[in-house]
Amino acid sequence: MLLSLLDLAVIGISCATCVGVAFKSQQEIKKWRNAKQIDTARANNLPIFLFQDDELIDATPQAIALINEHRTDLSEFDTLMQMLGPHFPQLRGLAANPPSSKTRIDGVTATSIWVEICKTGGRLRIAINGAQEELTPHQSSTVTSDxxxxxxxxxxxLTQQSPQLIWQEADDGKLLWANQTYLKFIDQVHAPSDTVQAVWPSASIFPDLHDIPGAKGTSLRRLSVKLHDKSAEHWFDVTSVPHGDGFMHFATDANGIVRAEQERRSFKQTLGRTFAELSIGLAIFDKQRQLTTFNPAVLDLTKLKFDFLSSRPTLEAVLDKLRESRMLPEPKNYTSWRDQFTELEVAAKKGTYSETWALPDGQTYRVTGRPHPDGAFAFMFEDISAEVSLTRRFRSDIETSQAVLDSIPDAIAVFSSAGTLVISNQAYAELWQTNPALYHEQRALQTETKVWQQRCTATPIWSKIQNFTHQIGPREAWSDSTLLDDGRQLSCHANPIAGGKTLVRFTTAAKMNPVIQKLTMHDPAIRVRKR
Structure with a gap:
């Protein structure tokens, strides 16, 4: 007979109840087992830790005591890893992915202890084990002692193998303890003795280290020691820490730092000597606009007193002094002159300031501003009076030479060996009807010969001048003549001059009468006759 729906429902509920009871029983069994393991560990004085998501949820008294002994600002899990890490390097890696069964990790520094790690019930269990003895409840765990x-x-x-010199002294300076690094170094300080057996040093490497008035707290000093076989000093940064009635000292090698400071000092002295020999004045201002560095050339160029510059004046004070001593270009008005200082400073910091100062006494200075690190900037003063005077003299000589050429009635043009027009006079411009403003522009001989051909009758003179201008080696002066389009006779003279240049001179005869002029004008019949 088929079961009714009511019977099926009752059976289902009964089965679900049984499964729930069984599952709960398993959970209770696991909890009981974990509790039993913890209780057993407590009885055996073993440090056992139980973590869930890196949070300590249970531990034996020995485990808690071990954590408290190494208490830091870290969590219990990180404190345990930091404490056991040097002895069990594999522990942190296994803790991140713990095995399901107990796994033993042997120590690398102490063979009498080991760690068991596993994951049970979703929790991380870490147990520290060792050779156990019968211990009373009041005795410390052997594992903890190990x-x-x-x-x-x-x-x-670590202290013995440390590269630092570490030693302990009593309050009277007597050496109480030292690491191996200290003992090895002290053998280099003192000359070797005849005795084979090593003797405990009777004196410190730094005998006056402890004898400092008021030295009660931690101090840092830089001291030097001379080795018995070397003339150079060996430098140390010594840190002294009070310890009991004496001090613990830690000496770090400072030879590299001292050597770098000495080289830096020597470099600065070399720079100072170099700056002192410069003819260019150098003045450096810091970001507070105060003068920090200057060389003797500044004194010579600005006529300012050493006492004033050495007092670290501001930029405004320096410029005021320069104006008072008439070492600045006189401005049109005081307000614009004062505003110029700010613009000068901004331009100097950008590295764009460069001006020529024409002073009232006739001297000329080139003043340049350059930016420096940390907001500082420098001014360089250079006396260019001789350069300006030479430039002016050259310009005057050129203008005089041009005026002399312009006064000559003959048309004159000078060409370089490359065929470039170097100079010409006013008569040349009038003859060939060229623009006098183009005197100093680069004009080629080929372009000039085209102008000549247009204004004259056909003649081989122009190609001859071109070949003569480009000719290399000794050249002889020559001359020839032709007719201008207005009937005048044109004499052409080519003369070699210094630097491979060629001077071409054109001389014209008196203007012909109208009849002859008309006969020599461009006419087809005349051209046929010439052929």
Whole structure:
């Protein structure tokens, strides 16, 4: 007979109830087992930690005592990893991905202890084990003692092998303890003795280190020691820390720092000597606009007193003094002159300031501003009076030479060996009807010969002048003549001059009468006759 729906429902509810009871029983069993493991560990004085998501949820008294002994600002999990990491390097990696079964990790610094790690019930279990003895509840765990001894051995090894010189002195300077680095170095300080067996040093490397009035707290000093076989000093940065009735000292090698400072000082002295020999005045202002560095050339060029410049004056004060001593270009009005200082400073910081100062006494200075790091800027003063005077004299000589050429009635043009027009006179411009303003522009001989051909009858003179101008080697002066389009006779003279240049001179005869002029004008019949 088929079961009714009511019977099926009752059966289903019963089955679900049984499954729930069974699952809850398994959870209770797991909790009981974990609690039993913790209780067993408490009885055996073992440090056992139970973590969930890196949070400590349970631990034995020995484990709690171990954590408290190494308490830091870190969490319990990170404190445990920091404490056990040097002895069990694999622990942190396994803790990130713990195995499901117990896994043993042997120590690398202490062979008498090991760690068991596993994941149980979603929690991380870490147990520290070791060779156990029968311990009373009031005795410390042997495992905890082994960890402390292992850590002590590691710290001892660190101090012995440290590159620092570490030693302890009593309040009277007597050496109480020193690491191996200190003992090895002290053998280099003192001359080797005849005795084979090493003797504990009776004196410190720095005998006056402890004898400093008022030295009660931590101090840092830079001291030097001479080795017995070397003349150079060995430098150390010594940190002294009060310890009991004496001090603990830590000496770090400072030879590199001292050598760098000495080289820097020597470099600055070299720069100072170089600046002192410069003819260009150099004045450097810091970001507060105060003069920090200047060389003797500034004194010579600005006529300012050394006492004034050495008092670190501001830029405004320096410029005021320069104006008072008439070492600045006189401005049109005081307001614009004062505003110019600010513009000068801004331009100097941008590295764009460069002006020529024409002083009232006839001297000429080139003043340049350059930016420096950290907002500083520098001014360079250069006396260019001789340069300006030479330039003016050259310009005057050129103008005089041009005036002399313009006074000559003959048309004159000078060409370089490359065929470039170097100079010509007013008569040349009038003869060939060229613009006098184009005297100093670059004009080629080929362009000039086209102008000549247009104004004259056909003649081979122009190609001859071109070949003569480009000719290399010794040349002889020559002359020839032709007719202008207005009937006048044109004499052409080519003369070699210095630098491979060629002087071409044109001389014209008196203007012909109208009859002859008309006969020599361009006419087809005359051209046929000439052929």
């Amino acid at each position: 960890i402390r001894l292992s850590e002590l051995a590691m710290l001892r090894e």
